[in-house]
Amino acid sequence: MDSEDDMHDAKSLEDFYSSDADDYCGSDDLDVGEYEFMEDADNDSDVIAAHRHQKNYTILTELDIQQRQEEDISRVSTVLSIPRDDAVILLRHCNWNINKVHDAWFDGEEVQKIVGLLEGPAVQYPDVRELTCVICFESHPHDKIYSAACGHPFCSTCWAGYISTSINDGPGCLSLRCPAPSCCAAVGQSMIDLLAPADDKKKYFQYLLRSYIEDNRITKWCPAPGCEYAVEFAGGGEGYDVSCLCSFHFCWNCTEEAHRPVDCDTVKKWIIKNSAESENMNWILANSKPCPKCKRPIEKNHGCMHMTCTPPCKFEFCWLCLGAWSDHGARTGGFYACNRYEAAKQDGAYDEAERRREMAKNLLKRYTHYYERWASNQSSRQKALADLQKMQTVHLLKLSYTQCEPESQLKFIIEAWKQIIECRRVLKWTYAYGYYLPDHEHAKKRFFEYVQGEAESGLEKLHQCAEKELHQFLRDDGVAPNCSFNDFRSKLAGLTSVTKNYFDNLVKALENGLSEVDPRGVCSQAESSKDGEDITTRSKTWSGRSNGTAPAGLTSQSDDSSQWSCNLCTFVNASSSSACQVCQTPR
């Protein structure tokens, strides 16, 4: 092992971890490396939770939104001494930004003109008993005639029709103007309240509420289908991940589902890639040749080289050289070997097309590899979500009964499932990450694949434990489980904690672009074929728990002879145990 390089890498990796270890331990007085999360599991996870949940966003229910909107409206209305309607119109114009309203208002009368707030009526009602509505041409008594601030008179029926049409045309109804041609007087909410049919009023109100959320940059709707909560994002803090009350996690920035550690651009690329026809195109390119006559793509899935295109083309040609079949025969090397192809290939004539096909085939294979794993983690996560649901609604109660434990003491199971769901999500996105990791960065790629593999197997262990081993305690047939419930509790809680840690580190490392990996150092080692050993050491440092084979200085915890850390899951066991308490691997 090249100690120079190793020490260098190990150092940076240690820095990376130790800063995290500090986070992990918080301000408690435990010796770093001596923490036994079995006893402190609750404590620690609380610290982490507190650290994580310095939320930089607020979830708003419909009621919250209404309240805030109402507060803003009254404030503007009070400060500017204007009717509520006018305040709404101004606020909407200024994207619900109170300061902007004030600025615009005191800047002159421009803004009033723009939004259609008139100083006084443009026309006066003639003083007659009945007025003719210029929409329906009917005469109406005065009490059936209404007008906006401008004074243009229309009957209530025509107003209702006009407002209703506008509301059903969409949110444009929020900036409704008087129906008189070229009159710009605004029609405010009180006119709507007075004249619109009830259904339309409801719609108008919804549009107004939506405008409050949609027309500014600090609030957005939760993108989950059917969810009616909105999120206010304050900025700052780490990342854009937002967790809605409806339990949907999404990225504030791009409103796709939460996708740490991958960035928004990569997610966008990946989603486009998944949905686009481009992969179909690649497949066609890789696996078909166009008919030389009609150019339709043909897949040759069996049979000889004598191709006959489907009607109406019916062109007969040789699959190898794409020449007409009529040119083939004894002269060209027999029907089953195309000499023309062989000769031309030697001349290099086919190389370009062949190479392209080959390349497309490889690219497609590569993409499929990542996509399949991305998708299978996705479905695994869906399944876990369903399992969690079932656990919460059915199993927990049963378990509480059979184990004589209050449900609050079974929370560790729910925690485990939540962790599984979160990890599946992270793992899923690591496949998009891997796909876009440049091929030429060998060191990063190999390190990435290694830690991803470890993450995957760690998660599998946790998933297995939460699914299969828990199952024994749920059986009705009275077969005694082969370990006590307490053991199971320790094991599952331990695995949850270990996995959480590992994934937290994974996310951070990937978000840093794996900057800890020194490409030069590893490349030189990869060339000197020491890579296996090298990577193992590297990852142990990275995961932060070591069994003593890693360079000294990183492994203070393993120096303590009263403990040993498991080779497989890195769990720190008491020295008295001969097998790992968590994964049962012998010491």
Place this chain on the structure above:
Amino acid sequence: MANSNLPRRIIKETQRLLSEPAPGISASPSEDNMRYFNVMILGPTQSPYEGGVFKLELFLPEEYPMAAPKVRFLTKIYHPNIDKLGRICLDILKDKWSPALQIRTVLLSIQALLSAPNPDDPLSENIAKHWKTNEAEAVETAKEWTRLYASGA
């Protein structure tokens, strides 16, 4: 059936269109559908369309007057705001429609559009280009088309 529930407004408008027609414009409802009008507009004087008689169709949709009438030229016309299907680019037929406008005002606006083509807001890209690069020639073409297709024969 279509005529049974005709709003009073349409009846009144129709009566007025027939009794006091706007100069250079005639509009009469079809016998079997009172919402469908056969329209004729005379080419305005001092315009390339002078001397032409242009046929249009006008239809009042169910939502009228809350929605704009649908109007289309039936006679071929060389005009930057009218395409080869006779569709017209006019703001009051779209977003600037107001229920306080009428058939009469719409037809007067179309007549005005013939007097003042607006190549800056074109419907027919080619004609507009022609208008902007060589207006004299474009006007000649419009006159030619008027003679060919709108001579009232």
